[in-house]
Amino acid sequence: xxxxxxxxxxxxxxxxxxxxxxxxxxxxxxxxxxxxxxxxxxxxxxxxxxxxxxxxxxxxxxxxxxxxxxxxxxxxxxxxxxxxxxxxxxxxxxxxxxxxxxxxxxxxxxxxxxxxxxxxxxxxxxxxxxxxxxxxxxxxxxxxxxxx
Numbered sequence: 001x002x003x004x005x006x007x008x009x010x011x012x013x014x015x016x017x018x019x020x021x022x023x024x025x026x027x028x029x030x031x032x033x034x035x036x037x038x039x040x041x042x043x044x045x046x047x048x049x050x051x052x053x054x055x056x057x058x059x060x061x062x063x064x065x066x067x068x069x070x071x072x073x074x075x076x077x078x079x080x081x082x083x084x085x086x087x088x089x090x091x092x093x094x095x096x097x098x099x100x101x102x103x104x105x106x107x108x109x110x111x112x113x114x115x116x117x118x119x120x121x122x123x124x125x126x127x128x129x130x131x132x133x134x135x136x137x138x139x140x141x142x143x144x145x146x147x148x
Contacts, residue, residue: 005065005066005067005068006067006068006086006088007068007069007070008067008068008069008088008133009069009070009071009072009079010054010069010070010071010072010079010131011071011072011078011079011081012053012071013071013131014053014054014057014069014070014071015032015053015054015057015071016131017069017131017133018054018057018059018067018069020129020130020131021059021067021105022059023104024101024104024105025059025061025067025101027059027060027061028060029057029058029059030058030059030060030066031056031057031058032054032056032057033054033055033056033057034051034052034053034054034055035050035051035052035053035054035055035071035073036051036052037055038055050071050073050074053071053073054069054070054071055070055071056068056069056070057069057070067088081131081132082132086134087126087134087135087136088133088134088135088136089135089136089138090135090136090137090138091138091139091140092137092138092139093139094139095123095139097139098115098123098125098137098138098139099115101137102115102125102127102137105127105129105135105137106125106127106129106135107130108129108130109127109128109129109130110127110128111125111126111127112126112127112128112134113125113126113127115137121140121142122138122139122140122141122142123138123139123140124136124137124138124139125137
């Protein structure tokens with residue numbers, strides 16, 4: 001079956017953000033590739049500062065999901081971090097797990113909907129983290145953390 005894995009673009013702080021996400025979710029990075037790791041190419045116009053930035057990073061979460069990202073090179077413009085039109089939704093296996101993830105990821109961010117019982121029957125919260133990424137945390141006892 002097809003799988004959906006979120007891919008986030010940052011303005012130079014992907015590594016910092018992913019170290020934070022790793023502290024919340026645990027695990028190890030499956031990949032960390034920097035722009036300076038690209039094959040030596042005469043068309044490679046990345047500055048020395050951009051050479052240390054993240055070209056691709058991947059953090060497996062759970063058994064089947066991977067959160068991925070990169071830093072956008074300055075030559076490609078700036079990502080408008082306040083204009084994300086999507087959210088990363090995490091389904092948990094318990095209220096306790098939902099609370100733990102919500103509390104950790106929302107630290108320093110902006111809570112849009114405090115975590116609690118929702119009108120549709122799940123335990124739900126929503127926020128923008130300190131890096132501008134939007135998250136939804138949900139525990140639905142009908143699904144026990146699984147999407148059907």
